[in-house]
Amino acid sequence: MMSQTLRLSDGLTVRALMAGAGAPVVLIHGVGMLAEAWGPQIAALAADHRVVAVDMPGHGDSDPLSEEALLPDYVAWAARVIEALDLGPVSLAGHSMGALIIAGLAVERPDLVCRAALLNGVHRRSPEARDAVLKRAAEIAADAGGIEGPLARWFTPEDAAVRDQVAGWLRAVSHRGYAAAYRAFAEGDTIYADRLGQIRCPLLVLTGDGDANSTPAMTEAMAAMAPMGRAAVIAGHRHMVNLTAPAAVTSELRRWLSTKEGEQ
Numbered sequence: 436m437m438s439q440t441l442r443l444s445d446g447l448t449v450r451a452l453m454a455g456a457g458a459p460v461v462l463i464h465g466v467g468m469l470a471e472a473w474g475p476q477i478a479a480l481a482a483d484h485r486v487v488a489v490d491m492p493g494h495g496d497s498d499p500l501s502e503e504a505l506l507p508d509y510v511a512w513a514a515r516v517i518e519a520l521d522l523g524p525v526s527l528a529g530h531s532m533g534a535l536i537i538a539g540l541a542v543e544r545p546d547l548v549c550r551a552a553l554l555n556g557v558h559r560r561s562p563e564a565r566d567a568v569l570k571r572a573a574e575i576a577a578d579a580g581g582i583e584g585p586l587a588r589w590f591t592p593e594d595a596a597v598r599d600q601v602a603g604w605l606r607a608v609s610h611r612g613y614a615a616a617y618r619a620f621a622e623g624d625t626i627y628a629d630r631l632g633q634i635r636c637p638l639l640v641l642t643g644d645g646d647a648n649s650t651p652a653m654t655e656a657m658a659a660m661a662p663m664g665r666a667a668v669i670a671g672h673r674h675m676v677n678l679t680a681p682a683a684v685t686s687e688l689r690r691w692l693s694t695k696e697g698e699q
Contacts, residue, residue, distance in 0.1 A: 436453070438451070439451050443512075443516065447500075447515075448498050451488065451520075452473075454481035455482065457484045457485050459486075461489065461517065462527075462533075464531075466531060467616075468494065468608075472677075476681070479685045499615060507543075509616070510544075512536075517544075525547065525548065526548075526551075526552075527550070529553060531556065531649070535624070535627075538553055538634070550694070551634060551638050553641070556640065556653070556654075557624045558653040560624050568621045569622075575610075575618075576614045582605045589675045601675060634661045639667065639688070640657045642654045646676070654667075669684065
């Protein structure tokens with residue numbers, strides 16, 4: 436695995452982990468994480484694909500966007516990343532905030548996307564859930580609230596080793612980058628919600644059946660909107676399912692990567 440710095444057309448830089456050779460797959464993590472959060476998938480998919488995992492703006496070693504940036508700004512950032520890679524249309528998988536970014540990119544720039552996978556994405560939160568996530572965004576902006584709440588939602592007691600690894604990433608993330616991205620995440624669940632039917636490429640929408648924020652109902656609804664959408668729900672897991680059930684998630688991604696136009 437090699438770390439590389441990409442320079443985008445707007446002058447910002449992005450850190451990318453690259454591994455393998457073959458058809459390209461680009462991975463975008465969620466708020467508070469970094470490219471290494473895709474570790475199991477990078478290792479597995481690099482056997483027959485060129486895998487590129489990037490640090491989101493203001494995370495890891497990627498330059499931040501404006502503190503006022505909203506989801507469409509992150510989508511435009513992702514478009515610049517794909518253009519900087521100069522690999523043509525690519526398969527894109529995103530987790531949580533990364534899923535929102537990729538959904539937006541598949542809607543706005545289908546010329547850059549040949550497949551899209553949305554892991555633990557959100558779609559039209561309930562009023563109660565929206566109030567809770569906006570409150571969390573305000574707490575993060577004020578540098579309050581801590582990480583125990585997210586960790587409790589994301590993991591079961593059986594996930595202790597992975598939980599500790601994720602806790603380390605959360606503690607290390609830039610506060611500025613974390614707060615800006617979480618604000619965009621909190622306000623972003625409706626921006627492209629009515630346009631998912633415009634995604635014409637193979638679309639995988641996946642979550643864990645215990646994820647209270649990215650629910651199976653959301654996953655089914657998103658997949659049903661797209662002509663080539665397919666839903667997958669991993670039993671016994673929560674929000675960080677790509678780390679707690681890596682074999683099951685990688686299996687679903689491999690099925691998605693082998694999907695041809697007209698199949699599901």
